Amino acid sequence: MFRILLLFIFVTISNVCGAQQMRIGLLRSITTKTVSINVNEGKYIVYGDTTNLGVLESIIVQYKSNGVGITSNGVLKVYKTIKIVQEQSNSSIKITATSPSSKQHFYNDNFEITQGSKGLTILNLVSMENYLAGVIESEGGGGRHLEYYKVQALMSRTYAIKNAKRHSKEGFNLCDGVHCQAYHNKLIHTDKIMDAVLDTEGLVLVDENNSLVTSYFSANCGGQVCDASYVWNTSLPYVEPFVDTFCIHTRQATWETYVSKSDWRKYMRDQFGVTEEIVGSQLYNFTQDERKAFYIHPSLGIPLRDLRQKFRLKSTYFSTKLEGERVIISGRGFGHGVGLCQEGAMEMAKQGYDYSQIARFYFHNVSILDAKKQAYFNQIEVIEE
Numbered sequence: 001m002f003r004i005l006l007l008f009i010f011v012t013i014s015n016v017c018g019a020q021q022m023r024i025g026l027l028r029s030i031t032t033k034t035v036s037i038n039v040n041e042g043k044y045i046v047y048g049d050t051t052n053l054g055v056l057e058s059i060i061v062q063y064k065s066n067g068v069g070i071t072s073n074g075v076l077k078v079y080k081t082i083k084i085v086q087e088q089s090n091s092s093i094k095i096t097a098t099s100p101s102s103k104q105h106f107y108n109d110n111f112e113i114t115q116g117s118k119g120l121t122i123l124n125l126v127s128m129e130n131y132l133a134g135v136i137e138s139e140g141g142g143g144r145h146l147e148y149y150k151v152q153a154l155m156s157r158t159y160a161i162k163n164a165k166r167h168s169k170e171g172f173n174l175c176d177g178v179h180c181q182a183y184h185n186k187l188i189h190t191d192k193i194m195d196a197v198l199d200t201e202g203l204v205l206v207d208e209n210n211s212l213v214t215s216y217f218s219a220n221c222g223g224q225v226c227d228a229s230y231v232w233n234t235s236l237p238y239v240e241p242f243v244d245t246f247c248i249h250t251r252q253a254t255w256e257t258y259v260s261k262s263d264w265r266k267y268m269r270d271q272f273g274v275t276e277e278i279v280g281s282q283l284y285n286f287t288q289d290e291r292k293a294f295y296i297h298p299s300l301g302i303p304l305r306d307l308r309q310k311f312r313l314k315s316t317y318f319s320t321k322l323e324g325e326r327v328i329i330s331g332r333g334f335g336h337g338v339g340l341c342q343e344g345a346m347e348m349a350k351q352g353y354d355y356s357q358i359a360r361f362y363f364h365n366v367s368i369l370d371a372k373k374q375a376y377f378n379q380i381e382v383i384e385e
Contacts, residue, residue: 022131022160023172024124024183026107027097031119033063034099037084040106042091046070048079056084056093061113063120068113084111092186095122107134108186114171123172132156132197133187139217140342142190148346149196150355154368155340156181158204158215161371200355202372207238208365214239215363217340220252222291222317222333225362230293230316231305231336238363239339241291246351247344252334255314258326267310272302284322291317291337339363 027035037059044056048070062069067078084093086109093111096104110125126134135156136149159181164173166180174180187193205213214236216228221244229235247253261284268274268283274296276283282296295302304316311329318331333341340362348358356368 020128022124022126022128022164022174023112024126024131025167025170025172025175026095026105026122026124027102027120028175028179029177030097030100030102032097032100032122033119034097035061035113035120035122036096036098037061037111038094040092040094042086042088044091044093045085045087046072047081047083047085048077049081051079060098061120063115063118067115068120080114082111082113084113086110106185106188116170121171124176128157128160129194129197129201130186131160131183133194134185135160135181135183136193136196137187137190138182138184140346144190144192144346145349146192146196146199147353147355147358148342148349149190149193150200151340151345151349151358152217152342153193153197153200154203154205154355154359155215155217157200157202158212161204162212162214202370204369204371205359205363205366206369210367210369213363213366215340216336216338217342218333218335218337219341220247220250220315220333220335220343221337221341222253222315222331223248224291224317224332224337225339225341226291226317226337227293228338230291231338238366240364244341244344244362246347247333247341250343250347252314252343253332255331255334256329257311257313257331258328259311261322261325261327264327268302271306271310272300274300274302281322284320284327286320288317288319 039056046053046056046059053072060071061082062071064078067080068082069076069078070082090108092106092108094104094106096102107124108126108130112123112125114121132153136152140148140152160174163180166174176183205215207213216239223244225242225244227235227241228239264284274283279296286296293304294300295304295307307313308316313329313331315331315333315335315337317333317337318329321328345358348361359368360366
């Protein structure tokens, strides 16, 4: 039975990779009522339901109570679905939300727009390669070493396949925000990123059971990778806390901010019932030499992740001290700190490590699997038990 299940997992991975198209929800951070859409490169045809509305130049799409409104040449028509289909490969469009307003975004491939519960549902039907290239540039920016881009491609592809049903109830695979993976635009500035995507085509990261890993990554771990249970209450065998010296001198390695003493005291009292009468000066003075899950002591039940969220801190890896009427917060790193440290990975790539070495540094007892090689799957013996 176990071997049958294992084969099913492998074939499922292969099928998703082979599909080569993702449905990505765009502009999900706002309730989009109206967007302006213009052709950026190539050629597109616009369809309203099954009606060919002609070649795309510039259109306005609006949320309507009875469907999706499209205005072209001053004429408004309403449809259930608007489809924008490329006539030439590597075509792209420019999308700008006008109600509410947003900056312009550029995307490759095809599009589908329908009526959501409160606003437009805008989907980018994009190839895996174009999606990953956009994600990597959004997440890591330009000017990085090729091996960093390769390991980020490995992480992002693994994440995309493992979480392909995350938004299935809404009719798409993944969203464009940090809830899934940042996907702000198509690849614009860094051709090297597409080289990395193609060089690692089909490759995913798997654990000892050949299951896709949960490929967490964050901007900077602050010098110590975090146990996943500190953030999400669940440990992962391939993500263990360890010291990472590759990121400690990078841009986001340290930070400092402050909170007023009164705001800090009020939150501790109202949210957790912890006061100066209970813990004395420890309420404001806390040292975190190694990553912890709780403030002061676990028995008090003050998760560091809650403090991070409440006071909008860059990470949970921080110490505090009281200076007058302010609580000074001195922190390390940026993000949750679980899994791949992006700035650490960038530094490793600069020092000559290849993408597979970087991946295995941050994830323990893992393998890189070419999910598109059917010959590998055919080697698995299927025995019913």
